[in-house]
Amino acid sequence: MTDPQVEILPQSGGEPSEARIANLIYILYLASLVFGITGLIGVVMAYVNKGDGPGWVDSHYRFQIRTFWVGLLIGVVGGLMSLIAIGWFVLLFGLIWIIVRCAKGMKYLTRGQAHPDPGAWMFG
Secondary structure, X not given: OOOOOHHHOOOOOOOHHHHHHHHHHHHXXXXXXXXXXXXXXXXXXXXXXOOOOOHHXXXXXXXXXXXXXXXXXXXXXXXXXXXXXXXXXXXXXXXXXXXXXXXHHHHHHHOOOXXXXXXXXXXX
16 A cells, blocks of 8 residues: 555655645635635745745745735735625635635645646636
């Protein structure tokens, strides 16, 4: 029987802890939908760890950093526009956007793959 942690590594090698840190950041982003501050903790972790690991993990850090800043922008715009009805739809879109981006990022991460388009604006 194989160790499940080994399955998340790419064929070129790498450290399981690097993939776990990136996965933890995705989890912190999802938790931020309830607790808020965990998203800030996640983006700080992504900035701190960016450039320290293999390239396939760095693509996830770049994707996570972009997810934070664009998500914050959507939240601020939606919050300001919530005085009119369209703002609530913008906030709903932002909620769905963050969930989908985190789910897709986690999918690539558990497969041991680099994120194919870390600079994507939409769902990646």
